[in-house]
Amino acid sequence: MTVSKGYGVGEIYIPEGSKFVGKTILETQLHEQDINVLTLYRGAKVIPNPRKDRVLEPDDKLLCFGKMEAMRGMIPAKARKRRSPAIVDLPESLPEAKEADD
Numbered sequence: 001m002t003v004s005k006g007y008g009v010g011e012i013y014i015p016e017g018s019k020f021v022g023k024t025i026l027e028t029q030l031h032e033q034d035i036n037v038l039t040l041y042r043g044a045k046v047i048p049n050p051r052k053d054r055v056l057e058p059d060d061k062l063l064c065f066g067k068m069e070a071m072r073g074m075i076p077a078k079a080r081k082r083r084s085p086a087i088v089d090l091p092e093s094l095p096e097a098k099e100a101d102d
Contacts, residue, residue: 009038009063010071016058025062026052035066 012035014020020028025037040050041061047054056062064071
């Protein structure tokens, strides 16, 4: 299987107050943005291939496959900045470990 560049798997979190709360997966129109819901996580429950008529609730997590740019666009800018890890270069060599005295 070949996957086009720009596509991948991502998780979409549905917080309290989200415009998706109370809507069905179909009503979210994620499919219109080339995003397919693979799995719904609701508390300890895992729902693979959730039906399109399943109503979303606060704190649901959707494991999706689709356009990464579209999924990134769903994360508020403030949250995106918090989630971006700082990347640092590793040193060329590690310091020598001291041997413990026996």
